[in-house]
Amino acid sequence: RYRSHLAISVDDKVATGSSIVEVVWQCGRSYGNNHDELGPCYPSLGGQAALVNLGSRGVVVATLHTGENIEPVPDGAISAVWLCGNAFSNKSTNDELPALPKLSGRRNLAPSNFPRLVWFPKPDDPDTATKVTPQNIASIIDPTARITEAYVEVTSDPIVIDIPGKLLWFSELQRRQKGKGTVSKAGQFQLVYNMFVGENS
Secondary structure (H helix, E strand, O other): OEEEEEEEEEOOEEEEEEEEEEEEEEEEEOOOOOOOOEEEEEEEEEEEOEEEEOHHHOEEEEOOOOOOOOOOOOOOOOOHHHHHHHHOOOOOOOOOHHHHHHOOOEEEOOOOOOOOEEEEOOOOOHHHOEEEOOOOHHHHOOOOOEEEEEEEEEOOOOOOOOHHHOOOOHHHHHHHHOOOOOOOOOOOOOOOHHHOEOOOO
16 A cells, blocks of 8 residues: 655646555466465555646646556556556566565655656546646646656555545546446557546445
8 A cells, every 4th residue: 555646836836646545466376386376466456546736727637547558558657556566666576576565665756657647627527638747747738837746655544535526527437437347448548437546446
């Protein structure tokens, strides 16, 4: 479980957002000679995305999933499954998974290990969703816009789900998609409910 934190400055005014994310790995057992080894492992997410309210300039959401069903993601956005582990140099391989619960502390996010950022200039209209990156945020949102802080921090804080009250269209998106096997189309960005609230929440 970790805290995802993002701070964005526009016109020298800093807005912040944070959320609690929980990564759960379920693993089988190896069918090889060594039955103590982990077999296939599958991750799932709880918690929610971090939302930064920029006032008249809308909101930026650091989503849990990238919204794209293609690897590698063209602009390098990273799923919340890997984000915290990567920051601590743990690649969440079978050999490294047992070390994940032992992580502690806080790590800044590198540009190469950054969540999908989605800007909603009109937060009440999901059709305004626009992908942004740390590199192009100034050219898309505002010439003064920049990311001033981004980090993950291992925590035992409780999960809070309040994003449905901030993005009023979310509940309808979730109702339409949850349990129906919705996935993003190959090579095409689209909004999927579990980008905002984890499938385990």
